[in-house]
Amino acid sequence: MPEPVLIHQGKVRNVYDVGMGMLWLESTDRISAFDIVLADTIPRKGEVLNDVSAHHLRMAEQGGIKTHYVDRVGKNTMLVYKLDMIPVEVIVRGYLYGSAWDRYKKGEFRLPAGTEPRKGARFSTPMVEFTTKLEASDRPVTIDEILRNGWMTTEELRYVTDAALHVHQLVAEGAALGGILLADEKLEFGRNxxxxxxxxxxxxxxxxxxxxxxxxxxxxxxxETGRDQPSFDKQYVRDFLLHKRGWDEQRPPAGTHLTEPLLTPEVVESTTAKYLEAMERIMGRHNLIGANS
Ligand SMILES: Nc1ncnc2c1ncn2[C@@H]1O[C@H](COP(=O)(O)OP(=O)(O)OP(=O)(O)O)[C@@H](O)[C@H]1O
Ligand SMILES: [Mg+2]
Known part of the structure; x- marks a missing residue:
């Protein structure tokens, strides 16, 4: 096999070209908050991301959706087919939250019929949106814009929308068994x-x-009380940075890579524990099925 060549270093993952039309996706223990990469790392986070992602990709394959997944080749690394990525992120939303809620308040977001117009409300039916992938900050794009720019054909749009809703349903059903609600998720598709x-x-x-x-x-x-819904993973880190490191007042610009650690051992430990709990709750039942088959 040719020497792996590092071709991309993201906020969390390293991508290596390993030849023969395949890549290694390595999930590291790096963590970002508010789009800022911390100098601190979260032990075992990378392996959680690798295993949970592999689990869902296999689940999608079993559901008849073609994926890039080839094999899990290490604790933190997955072998995948190299794709020509479509420059649009696919967002599936099951709840009115985050940027969708902000846009709704400004009159810029249409609710699925029959949805209660309140923060955190469950949509009567999950919906798909698209955002740009190549620009600095994610911006919603219309179907018209996607077609006009040639980012997808009408057929591709239709397929991607259906496949994304299907994946969302599979991931949501699996998570629900572990007492976790899937509020929304981002998917990416490519061509090969x-x-x-x-x-x-x-x-x-x-x-x-x-x-x-x-x-x-x-x-x-x-x-009921209108409070924020704590996210399962980085909530400790975000809260700590906001309230103990003054990030509610002032923080580095998005995209910064910090060089000095900021977290306490307790915050790091709790965050590792949260990621592990998420993995166990999401994969628990399937792990048992896997062990018997
Ligand atoms: N099968 C594939 N073939 C080619 N590129 C892929 C494949 N799967 C994922 N990618 C791309 O690999 C990159 C993964 O890197 P990563 O997610 O760490 O960084 P990023 O998305 O560029 O930036 P960010 O830090 O904001 O996530 C992404 O650009 C993703 O679109
Ligand atoms: Mg990414």
Whole structure:
């Protein structure tokens, strides 16, 4: 096998070209908050991302969706088919929250019919949106813009929308068994004509970094009182930076890579514990099934 060549270093993952039309996706223990990469690392975070993503990619394959997944080749690393990525991120939303809620308040977001117009409300039916991938900050794009720019054909758009809703349903059902609500998630698709005529599901799927997970037991009370729904993963880190490191007043610009650690051992430990808990709750049942088959 040729020497792996590092071709991309993201906020969390390293991508290596390993030849023969394949890549290694390595999930590291790096963590970002507010789009700022911390100098601190979270032990075992990378392995959680790798395993949870592999789990969901296999689940999607079993559901008849073509994915880039080939094999899990190390604790932190997955072998995938190299795709020509479509420059649009696919967002599936099950709840009115985050930027969708902000846009709704400004009159810029249409609710699915029959949805209660309140923060955290469950949509009557999940919906798909698209955002740009190549610009500095994610911006919603219309179907018109996607077609006009040639980012996807009408057929690809239709396929990607259906596949994204299907993946969302599979991930949400699996998470629900562990008492976790999937609020929304980001998916990416790419092309590889040798593998399939239709767009192929790539990148990471259903990880705490690409999805918003909530604790099902806390949802109703937070919804009733209008409080924020704590996200399952980085909440400790975000709260600590906001309230103990003054980031609510002032913080480095998005995209900064910090060089000095900021977290306490307790925050790091609790965050590792949260990622592990998410993994166990999401994969628990499937792990048992896997062990018997
Ligand atoms: N099968 C694939 N073939 C080619 N590129 C892929 C494939 N799967 C994922 N990618 C791309 O690999 C990169 C993964 O890197 P990573 O997610 O760490 O960084 P990023 O998305 O560029 O930046 P960010 O730090 O904001 O996530 C992404 O650009 C993703 O689109
Ligand atoms: Mg990414």
């Amino acid at each position: 004509a040798q593998l399939a005529k239709v767009p192929i599901l790539g990148d990471e799927v259903g990880t705490p970094d690409s999805s918003r997970f909530w604790d099902a037991l806390l949802y109703a009370e937070n919804f």
